[in-house]
Amino acid sequence: MMDRNKLILTVLVASVAVNLVFIGGIGYRSSNMREFGPRPFPPNVGWVVRDLSEERRMELEPLLEQSYSEIRPIRREMGQAQRRVNELMASDTFDAQALDQAFTALREANERYQSLSHQQTITLFNELSEEERQIAQEFVQRRGPRDGADRSRGRNGRPGFRRGGPAGPQGGPGQPPFRPDRSGTAPPPGNPDQ
Structure with missing residues (x-):
């Protein structure tokens, strides 16, 4: 007896501990979401305005x-x-x-998404001043917001999306190509021809 x-007491204490962890996680996420205002910006072109002033973001909100x-x-x-692809593969x-x-249907939907997203980016950039366009370009270059904390991406608070730092891996996009004639450089992983 x-x-x-x-045993019942141990299970009860463990259950309370797990619930407190979940409640704490939800509370933490809620408090961080408030930093960006009541609603996050749309994922497709919202990045363009992330570093602009709050007043300017509000002006552009109808377009977003x-x-x-x-x-x-x-x-x-x-x-x-x-x-559907996942179901068929499994x-x-x-x-x-x-x-x-x-796969064809997925590719076609992806192409339509990219095309519309690119057109929307052009439309939004058309509404920005030269300085604001530069701010958006800087966001892309550093792959994250100015404060270095990209809460929707990245790991451990780091703003980079790829291994190798914010600029990506050696030989990757935005990096100079691998040159075998230069000492001290290693070929990019996964490319046996270099």
Whole structure:
């Protein structure tokens, strides 16, 4: 009887501890979300305005909301196409033709998304001053907001998206190509021809 009571007490304490961890995590996330205002900016072109003043972001909000409502159906379609691909790849019976069609649908949705996203970026940049366009370009160059804390991406508070620092791996995008004639450099991983 005593062992059963100890077991129940142990399970109860463990359950309370797990619940407190989850509640703390939710509270932490909620408090960090408030730093950016009541709603995060749309993911497709919201990065353009992240480093602008709050007043300027509010001026551009109608344009951002419009772009988000235009791109939302394509994002949904991409998600459905990706789920279909995942289902077919995980299926017990492999159907190459169905998987090929699913990949085609995913690729087409992705191309529509990219095309619309690029057009929306052009439209938004058209509304920015030269200085504001420079600020947006700097955001892309450093791959994160000015304070260095990209809460939606990155690991351990670091703003970089790729291994090798903010500029990416050697030989990667934005980096000079690998040169075998230069001493002290190693070829990029995964390229046996260099």
